[in-house]
Amino acid sequence: MGRAQRGGGPKRPWAALALVTVLLPVVACGGGDDGGTTTLKWYVFDEPSGAFAAAAERCSEASEGRYRIEMALLPANADEQREQLVRRLAAEDTDIDIIGMDVIWTAEFAQAGWILPWEGDVADAATEGRLEPTVQSATYDDTLYAAPFTSNTQxxxxxxxxxxxxxxxxxxxxxxxxxxxxxxxxxxxxxxxxxxxxxxxxxxxxxxxxxxxxxxxxxxxxxxxxxxxxxxxxxxxxxxxxxxxxxxxxxxxxxxxxxxxxxxxxxxxxxxxxxxxxxxxxxxxxxxxxxxxxxxxxxxxxxxxIGGINLGIGAYSEHPEESFEAAACLAGDENQLQAATDGGLLPSTEALYEDPRLTEATIPGTDILAFPYADVIKETLQDAVQRPQTPxxxxxxxxxxxxxxxxxxxxxxxxxxxxxxxxxxxxxxxxxx
Amino acid sequence: MTTTIPPQAAGQAPTRPRSGRAQSERKLGWMLCAPAVTVMLLVTAYPIGYAVWLSLQRYDLRFPDDRAFVGLDNYAAVVGNRLWWQDLTNTMIITVASVIVELILGFALAFVMHRAIFGRGPVRASILVPYGIITVVTAFAWRFAFDPTTGFINGLLGTEQSWFTESWSAYVVIIATEVWKTTPFMALLLLAGFTLVPDDLVKASRVDGAGTWQRLTKVIIPLMKPAILVALLFRTLDAVRIFDSVFVQTRGAQGTESLSILGYNTLITRLNLGLGSAVSVLVFVVVLIIAFLFVKGFGANLAQQRGER
CATH class of the missing domain: 3.40.190.10 (Periplasmic binding protein-like II)
Known part of the structure; x- marks a missing residue:
């Protein structure tokens, strides 16, 4: 019952173009290790102020050549981010090293075995000084599955x-x-x-x-x-x-x-x-x-x-050790601070809400305080609750x-x-x- | 006196005993089709078969260990749920309303394209523009137009309607979007039908004293019947699978959820491959039933239509 298609010469260029489009991602996926530096892929939404890109840059440099964090950008909408990630993770994609996860995905991803648990020193480092509810949002079944990064509430x-x-x-x-x-x-x-x-x-x-x-x-x-x-x-x-x-x-x-x-x-x-x-x-x-x-x-x-982004490690990653280290670095205070002042994403580290670099920050291009509500939001976040934590x-x-x-x-x-x-x-x- | 047309005049090729030449032509025809058929089998038969296979299992991407063969349980769960019937009704409302409006408008546009004396190319091209626009873009354009804050429709009509917060008005916008977007396709198929009507016949009936209405209902429409049925069939099948407009404009809220949205929710959002595949297969069955009704019930003869072009 297919619609009649008139084939013919003039259509060929399109066919060639289609072929190129199909093959391009395959070629682009061919990245990997070059000269001892491990490339880690960070799947995260496209943060418009560039704070995430700056964080990736900063942590790559701090690793002194052991790894380089490359961003793989996801859509702005959380549902669409999840759709893309889930499809890749279910297919055991080894390309995913670090994931910028919405807080509501923790239980689902952990239950399906798509992310690795954080244990020992890395877990301690990732939760140190964080607001309790942000740690809670990254926890499933009494196990930490992600590093709290940014936070959010109304x-x-x-x-x-x-x-x-x-x-x-x-x-x-x-x-x-x-x-x-x-x-x-x-x-x-x-x-x-x-x-x-x-x-x-x-x-x-x-x-x-x-x-x-x-x-x-x-x-x-x-x-x-x-x-x-x-x-x-x-x-x-x-x-x-x-x-x-x-x-x-x-x-x-x-x-x-x-x-x-x-x-x-x-x-x-x-x-x-x-x-x-x-x-x-x-x-x-x-x-x-x-x-x-x-x-x-x-x-x-x-x-x-509570809302926000935590950093999880893809279970099929070929470089889990470096990924844990890199994620812990990405979620660090400096990067949280930049995400806050440049991108307006609230930090998960409690002390930052009293840090003058945050409380005295101004909206770019003005002398109006960017976070005049810092004390109220910190109080709200301390008492914040989770959406149902179930797969x-x-x-x-x-x-x-x-x-x-x-x-x-x-x-x-x-x-x-x-x-x-x-x-x-x-x-x-x-x-x- | 009105002219009635014997079926033969509609141009049906009289069947002849097959000669050797005809037979070898037939064989050549099959051989020429073979590559296309192979590709079709690969890209359609395999996924359909796989979907059927998935629909017989309990398979949730989040719980890969619980995977098991459950026979027809998923189908029972879908058909036994009032949501399926509710969404089927919603889909049918959208389908019937949009296809009827499209048929009437499409007929008028086809007539314009057929009769355009000057500027035939530009006229045809401009009528086809909406069909060339991606459905999602169309859906967004209509959504923004009807938005009470950013849209111009309320200003134009002098209303203060919040279009997507009530069921009837949400349907109006969704159906209007569908109509705007796909009427050109309908018109194009009907234009092919117009070319089936021999000019002499219309002239002859005019000489015989048939009025405009009689010429339309007694001569033109009977001759166009195959084209009309094919156009209706294609549009109905497309409309039953409606997804984009509903997804963009209401996400299925206000009772506008279509079958495809249900499938999407189950398959993509809930990652329930078994149940979701059962929904998809059932949508496929609905489509098959509609096609069957058109072909058998109304006698839409696809082969004849194709031969005529």
Missing amino acids: LLWYREDRVEEAPETWDEMIDQAEALPPGQNDIQVQGERYEGLVVWFTSLLESAGTSVLNEDGTEPELEPEATRAALEVMKRLATSSAADPTLATSREDQGRLSWESGSSAFMVNYTFVWPSANANAPDLAEEMAWARYPGVVEGEPSKVT YYNDVALAISRTLHPTREIDVEGDVEELRSAIERALAGEGLL
Whole structure:
């Protein structure tokens, strides 16, 4: 039933071109050792400020010719990074030495045997002085599987000219927003059916006092009372006059854009919004303040989900020893600091949050502080929580986002049950999700 | 008086007893086809067979040690899940709506291309432009156009609709994207159909007093029937496999998840090769059923269509 193809002479150049395109990667893969220097491939997303490239350069030099770190760039989107890596790792690709891993991959990669455990001195060095939750994010089954590198979490951003005092709970925030005139009272959150929704839900759930999975990660935990409280917040916000009309398709960046347009009073988002607002809407940025992510229970500080990049060692690497050493170097304080000041990626080493090189750093090209919120974010990170640490993370995340989206249609009582059964199915690894 | 066309006039080659010459031509035909058939077998039969083989196993990339043969369990799990039927319905909504609109628009465009007196080349080329654009790019362009913050559609229509947050409007955008993107393909196939209609016949019916509508329904469309059916068949099969537009515009949210998205989620996101392959094989079966219905039910004669061109 194929469509009729007219073959012929003029098409030949295309065929040749296609052949070249197919063969090119094969030729390009032929790299390897030259003159005693081992080449290590670091698979990581293309960090736009060049901080990662600088780190690779710095560590290559520090090795005094024993190894050279070459970057293999992955897409910016975490799902796409994972797709590429998983396909290679499942095929036992020896080209992957060091992996820039999103914190949510640890359990999956470790369980499948795609990354090597960190043991002994290298493990001690990789975790020394790191914030506890960042170490936790790199740990699976009581074994360290990666070196904590950069970290990330959300803050509450609000408009000082519209809000007198930062709210401590979500209910308080929605009350405050509803009292403001429409058109300037939106609350920006991540409501699209994707990872951001899982992050939002997990943070609410943990702040309410329960978690998605039990300690072993084998069964859903979801204590009913606390789960109800978390779902009530999501439902209340979505049906409130303070909800952005595009809540159901809102991601971090849509939230940032709406925020910069001036329609919002509150936003929960990552710290990239700070330099962005200062560049795109400087007047608005002057009115911009930050506080700890709101809690769910009065008097209980929030527990926010941690993000970031850890460095794992590919299990099929031909140079594991050098790779461990190189990864430990890449995750070092100097490189974290540059990733922070140039790229805005928060460090995992606790002491850096008090280092004047960070606290006094300014947004490039301005005299505005780049990390004025350093103390708040450090506090948030110290109390930060993990997304479910299970090899079935993607299944569980799919189950959560599918059950809760769109948040305006959450049926609090029914969805407590629905969530539990969807997550049970996900953990069984059977059936469609 | 209206003119009716005997089937023979549609240009069916009368069957003759085969001569020796015809037989050797047939043999040559097969020999010329052989390389293509071999390549087709390599690039299609092998992956299809492998997918079927995978679909009979419990095989999760993350748990390579648990791999086992489970027979038809995966199929039972898929067909027994309401999600499969929900997504099948979603896919059918998108398919039927987009193919009908494409057929009507495609017919009009084909007519324009057929009748263009001057600038025939530019007219045809410009109609084909959307088909030349990569689907993902098209999907993004439409998504940005309909985005309430960055898009121009709300300004144009004077609405404040947030298009991707509700089911009906998300369908409208997805279907509109599909229509815009693939109507040219439909038009191209229908243009081939127009060339099947002998001008003399249309003129003769006009002399006999047939009006515009009668000429269209009694002469042109019956003669074009093979081309229309083939165009419908190709477009339906393509539309059933819709992935790009949905993935880019809603990621399957708001009840727009198509079968291909389901397969992607299971196979690529969840790395469940067994279950995911079962979904893919079932999509293939759906496609086969549709093709069968077209060929047997409506009598879409592919060979005849090809012979006519």
